[in-house]
Amino acid sequence: MSATGIGAAVRRKEDQRFITGTGNYTSDITRPGEVRAYFVRSPHAHATIDKIDVSAAKRMPGVVDILTGADLAGDKIGGLICGWAITSKDGTPMKMGAHPAIAADKVRCVGDAVAVVLAETLLQARDAAEAVQVDYGVLPAVVDPAKATAKGAPQLHDVAPNNLIYDWHLGDKAATEAAFAAAKHVTKLDIINNRLVPNAMEPRAAIAEYDQGNDALTLWNTSQNPHVARLVISAFVGMAPEHKLRVIAPDVGGGFGSKIFIYPEEVVALWAARRVKRPVKWVSDRSEAFLTDAHGRDHVTHAELATDANHKITGLRVHTIANIGSYMSTFSSSVPTYLYATLLSGQYAIPAIYAEVDAVYTNTAPVDAYRGAGRPEATFVVERLVEVAARELGLDPAEFRRKNFVTSFPHQTPVIMTYDAGDYDASMTKAMEMIDYKNFGKRKAESEKNGKLRGIGFSTYIEACGIAPSQAVGSLGAGVGLWESAEVRVNPTGSVEILTGSHSHGQGHETTFAQLVSDRLGVPIDTVSIVHGDTDKVQFGMGTYGSRSGAVGMSAISKALDKIEDKAKKVAGYMMEAAADDIEFKDGKFTVKGTDKSVGWGDVTLNAYIAHKFTGGQLEPGLKEGAFYDPTNFTFPAGCHLAEVEIDPETGKITIANWVAVDDFGNIINPMIVEGQVHGGIAQGVGQAMLEGAHYNADGQLVTGSFMDYAMPRAADLPSFKVDTTVTPCPSNPLGIKGCGEAGAIASPAALINAITNAVGHENVPMPATPSVVWKAAQGGMKKAAE
Amino acid sequence: MPNVTVTVNGKSHTVDVAPETLLVELIREKLRLTGTHVGCDTSQCGACVVHVDGAAVKSCTMLAMSADGATVTTIEGLANGSTLHPMQEAFREHHGLQCGFCTPGMIMTAVDIVNRKGGNLDEHTIRDELEGNICRCTGYHNIVKAVGAGARAMAGGGKSAQAAE
Amino acid sequence: MYAFKYEKPWSLAAAAALLSESGDAKLLAGGQTLLPAMKLRLAGPSTIIDLSKVPGLSGVTREGDNLVIGALTKHVEVMNSAEVQKSIPALAHLVSVLGDPAVRNRGTIGGSLANNDPSADYPAAVLALNGTVHTNKRKIAADDFFKGLFETALAADEIIERVSFPVPEKAGYEKFRNPASRFALVGVFVAKTKDGVRVAVTGAGESGVFRVKEMEAALAKDWSPKAIEGVKVSASGIIADLHGTADYRAHLAGVIARRAVAKAG
Known part of the structure; x- marks a missing residue:
């Protein structure tokens, strides 16, 4: 085992910026001419929105615009979706209610957004948000899941009678009943798995910018999976075509799942940026995070x-x-x-x-x-x-x-x-x-x-x-495949850039992934950099959750490294006038089997690019390979x-x-x-x-x-x-x-x-x-x- | 607009601020030192800890106006040029951080603990003294190790530690 | 925060004048409770009067049988004061478990008392030690000072200058923290002075800090944890919330009181 290879407790490469205060989290970014967004949120858990009056608020100092759910609908911005279809026992599909990024007719939880204020400063936005007049028709609320389906319980979505989204089952009912009938002893428990608030220390944030000349949008956000965010915001929300939407998740301060999801605020930031033609910055405060981050368990x-x-x-x-x-x-x-x-x-x-x-x-x-x-x-x-x-x-x-x-x-x-x-x-x-x-x-x-x-x-x-295997999860209702991608770009001087669809928000991928590369290619770990979190750089990826980045993300890198090794052997073969099959690669050195003839990694990478030792007909110049890995x-x-x-x-x-x-x-x-x-x-x-x-x-x-x-x-x-x-x-x-x-x-x-x-x-x-x-x-x- | 004069990381700044500006807003937004973070709005998480006149404070719970004339050290000012402060070094060596968001506040708090309590800290003391800093990633295990090691390093000739203050 | 006007007077008289001029001005001491409330927009004073330049409000002195602490004395200064550690070590201990190190570096005794949070630590000490709050207008005895939830006897234009504590024969403070806020879920300060025994409970009372007369009587007879084993704190008027039922807090008050007595020695 080398000091920086697989199995070594290598100190993290990313730490330098975090311990010196030079990380780059979304809220650290400012864009020229940006306006600050502040959301008007429902104080009621369940209410009709009878009237919204923004006129007084709009006249307040610094206010650039105030947008409501009606404006959102008017611009035909689609709602958010759940991407995994579950089927009930009786074969009917799950009952998914509409989820507009800003509520237009009805609010369904405390914190549901009813308007967004865009202003020159956060203070001005917040002041104006307080001046937005909303008339609510307060409805009874239900919070206890055990009571949600009871007769007479308040109804949230028309599409889901009795608030039931699905009643699903798995396993063999008859065999199980038989087992219980024959049991010597039965243990019974009633369990409440308590609701949790994820509370990553970095609150969510989004900055959206519109490039008028190219009719293109860029979103910086606190995401565990920027490509999935782009896909959903493009294909389902209909914000912009995928190639006109760039999503960048820079340093992200913890996620624990809560930053997988596509949230209303990032949709609104993009839409608002295009409307006001200025960058829009939204940063959640902790109180807002408690109300609007997706919770867990329950x-x-x-x-x-x-x-x-x-x-x-x-x-x-x-x-x-x-x-x-x-x-x-x-x-x-x-x-x-x-x-x-x-x-x-x-x-x-x-x-x-x-x-x-x-x-x-x-x-x-x-x-x-x-x-x-x-x-x-x-x-x-x-x-x-x-x-x-x-x-x-x-x-x-x-x-x-x-x-x-x-x-x-x-x-x-x-x-x-x-x-x-x-x-x-x-x-x-x-x-x-x-x-x-x-x-x-x-x-x-x-x-x-x-x-x-x-x-x-x-x-x-x-x-x-x-x-998991994409085909398997597809058969279970997943709307996406769960493979991962990797691209290995070797530079002429032998340094290596790994582009991965995984995303690191504390897991240390910049180190672990580089260890794999260092180990496989025999190159110093400092010559390897990991690129992630930018849809313009990485072609496509599924992000990081479900403890998948090692098993799936690194497997994709490993697969791409196989291809790099194959190609590099061919280059080395031309350099040493030997067949690629006769080349052995170990510790960064290419050797002709059974001889002492060898060339080093840097020679091979340079030769791959100068292409002096082979013709274009024999071998393509360059040393760059990609792979998609789908688990078995x-x-x-x-x-x-x-x-x-x-x-x-x-x-x-x-x-x-x-x-x-x-x-x-x-x-x-x-x-x-x-x-x-x-x-x-x-x-x-x-x-x-x-x-x-x-x-x-x-x-x-x-x-x-x-x-x-x-x-x-x-x-x-x-x-x-x-x-x-x-x-x-x-x-x-x-x-x-x-x-x-x-x-x-x-x-x-x-x-x-x-x-x-x-x-x-x-x-x-x-x-x-x-x-x-x-x-x-x-x-x-x-x-x-x-x- | 009133102005305040503060010396931040050895450099004096005179800045116009609205009275409601918090010290952390002055640091992050006016001086663009974004290493100091904001993780809560109830003065509990400690991501915003900086040193004001040598003592750890929550910069989200101090008006910029109150820092007039003060000397402030932020995470960006802790290292001595390219030489890391022993506490920064200890956090890296002992994997005392994951996502890095709480880290600046943790390190500034840790340095303050050593300044007050010396270099020989037991686990109980360290855990107690981290009362005002929340980390969601590490379970504190490696932070505690890092603070202990950083404290020993500071005591054992951590010249940069004193120089930075 | 809402926008406000900021004043930094150089004398107590000027501060008092500013305070009476503006109907809803707030005094800024350490800001460790005021600023969080303002950030959440739970408070929105039109004017903030920063007391930091007002002379004479800070420091610890021993005056005869009294320990005197200036209103702007920071928690950390009280905690580290040799005079406090010698005269009333229980008070130094109380401050050492108040907030966290960064909060202790800014927060002050005057700010804490004026705010009178029902879960704050200092009110228990002032009430149990039978302290006196000295303002720019008068002296207020502890029994008269605390008027309920976030309410004190302070008039709108009144400023705390210092707090004096009769040095007790014995005193102890024990705190059981709220797991979330780390304020006192229950904190009990017990003190034996030449004027008798006083027991003050913070964190538990719906109207803030309160005394437990039955415990005081029992401890006056026999200063030992055992003496109050049979004394039940009534659950009526006790806070009940997510963090504890009234029964639990009432029970805890007894347990914590016994531990405070044991600690006092």
């Missing part, structure tokens, strides 16, 4: 697990109500269906599974993918069920898991997936050693001596990443997280005493970056389990609308984590990579809740397990023990 689930007399799991069934919010965000429909129910087999051989999912509209912010997207919800269901079942059966949770682990591969689950490789016992065993599981009892006794409760909880999770399967990262907590029963305060994660991500390019991804994922999962929860009151007001009420994990809430890996290389991509970005967030909530419930001695601990909740649970637990 499931209400009943789940059951059947076991036989030998403690083998024989069946699993769930019914989930998924809150989609007020509008269907870009990939919202896929999250509680194909990203959720397909993972309900967990790491276990379960013969029969049946899942039913009802997706409903409510008067809340749209809900879409947030770190893990469906897989954390599935893992929480499975890992809570398994832990509780073990407790009910009087078994050690590790033993019960071992008894039911999938142990031979490939393994076909009853819910679509074919697991390709893994060793679940290996990661669990290693995790148990790392946390010193066998001495947990001693530590618990020690805590009890000090008046504290102690608990330990497992989460042996599996997820599906590298999403999902990848299946898996592992074991163990959480150990100490609880102060008097206050309900949880101290995380130990956290161990042993993950199998397949082959690893940069272990330092991978560990960082795990740490961050755990923090977000711990956040979900004990701190975070978006809460709307009955009127649809977001009560947790700022960091004052929405608890974000701070340094003092978390311990240092003990992180390690086991490796079963992924057989379905050339690099053997599985993906690591979401695992922490997927695994950790169940581990933590399993630990807390273990400590308090009963299962009734909802998320987030705040001190107030835990105190109450601890009281109940102690009572139980005393009885």
